[in-house]
Amino acid sequence: MKFTSTLRAIGASALLLSSVGAVELDITSPDSIKSAAKSISENLRSYYTGDRPGDVPGNLPDPYYWWECGAMFNAFVDYWYYTGDDQFNGITTQALQAQIGHNGAFMPANQSKTLGNDDQAFWGMAAMSAAENKLPDVGDGKPSWLSLAQAVFNTQYKRWDETTCGGGLRWQIYTFNNGYNYKNTISNGCFFNIAARLYKYLGNDTYGDWAEKAWEWELAVGLIGKDYHFYDGSDDTLNCSSINHIQWTYNAGVHMAGAAAMWNVTQNEKWRTRLEGIIIGVGVFFKDNIMVEMACENNGKCDVDQRSFKAYLSRWMGYTALIAPWTRDMIDPLLQTSAQAAAKQCNAGPNQTSCGLKWTLDGVNDNNFGVGEQMAALEVVQSLLYRTMSGPATEEKGGISESNPDAGSDVTDVPITFDRVTTGDKAGASILTILVLMSILVGAWWMVS
């Protein structure tokens, strides 16, 4: 492995080791990275109760929404891939299969009230990672990992909606949910991500064409702005004539990974330029090479969902570096310094492995604890191991998950249990973007498009 030889100088060697009592991390040593990831992951696992008798697999306790549990199991799939430690594979497989719903497309009836395209897609992306990382299919007539990702794709491309804004996916699937009128970047970005990765895995142009189409639409409508900045979304009752300019790490990340997959397959200049632009563009989220959720971290306004967003940018930076090797020189300094800063402050809680929200090289933990904070630290640390890996499988190179191009194609968007949401209900409980927009005060420079 060329792990150490390619390590870049990133400041004083004193920074290489975190202080005693915290999670130890020497970024030059794969063993050290694995052991740090193990400590952080075991702490993350302690939040999950879905495997207990009487509890529901694939759900986290309050205050975590359904989608974040899917995101967490994606982190555990990646954890196993990067470290070889399979201690979470049992609960991962159980949870992913438990939440496929009666249609096998991650649309369980009792999540209808909170089911956005993005929520569904976070589970779909976990299944896609399982296929890419060669987590064995369950067999026994249960849907394969790959077919679950295909099912999400097949349900979502049919929701492409040209009645307003010239196209795009709405945030919500069901008309009765708050946010149905919002065409947001994370929903379209997740669709782009899944389409691009299916294209890479299967080589079927249908997926590549949809990825291209989603990107072009986001660009045309202005959700992708100049300098490859990704804005939050737009109101379709105004035909997307005005854009909400808040930027989140996960929007950039979800597109970065998709663009990397598109480049990996096509190796053309167009996708190379786009991918390079995105990586330069994420500079807005780094201060001294440390990742920051700029819109809410320093003003203390990150909600439960947003506390996990740095996990996804980290995850997808690792994925990008794996499949587009020319990006590594750009990604390494960001990933390495962020991982050190994240690990340094994972020094709280009963086992001194609880990570806070704010990553800092001075080892100060900000006492924000939760699934999001813990998952983000896990993803940024384990992604350092990308250099030791051969990269995601494809159908032709190592893939073992069964393809089913028709999966989910007979699904109609009519929920089994129609249960009207009232205003008092936990409105739009999926990834809450729009409802917090008004309440978040961000620096003026941040809003500049």
Ligand SMILES: *[C@@H]1O[C@H](CO)[C@@H](O)[C@H](O)[C@H]1NC(C)=O
């Ligand atoms: C702390 O360690 C104990 C023993 O290994 C474990 O059972 C518990 O889940 C851990 N708690 C956290 C928050 O990591």
Ligand SMILES: *[C@@H]1O[C@H](CO)[C@@H](O)[C@H](O)[C@H]1NC(C)=O
């Ligand atoms: C949702 O539906 C599934 C499948 O019918 C069921 O097992 C589960 O207990 C229900 N409740 C929750 C909170 O998921």
Ligand SMILES: *[C@@H]1O[C@H](CO)[C@@H](O)[C@H](O)[C@H]1NC(C)=O
């Ligand atoms: C809505 O926006 C789309 C895409 O920008 C445009 O093609 C269409 O003409 C607009 N419709 C109206 C009614 O303005």
Ligand SMILES: *[C@@H]1O[C@H](CO)[C@@H](O)[C@H](O)[C@H]1NC(C)=O
């Ligand atoms: C594309 O990704 C695979 C891993 O999935 C990797 O082996 C291959 O080298 C990448 N292609 C290029 C041109 O970098």
Ligand SMILES: *[C@@H]1O[C@H](CO)[C@@H](O)[C@H](O)[C@H]1NC(C)=O
């Ligand atoms: C490609 O994928 C599409 C969409 O799932 C499917 O209809 C088509 O049959 C596939 N083509 C091949 C050659 O597998």
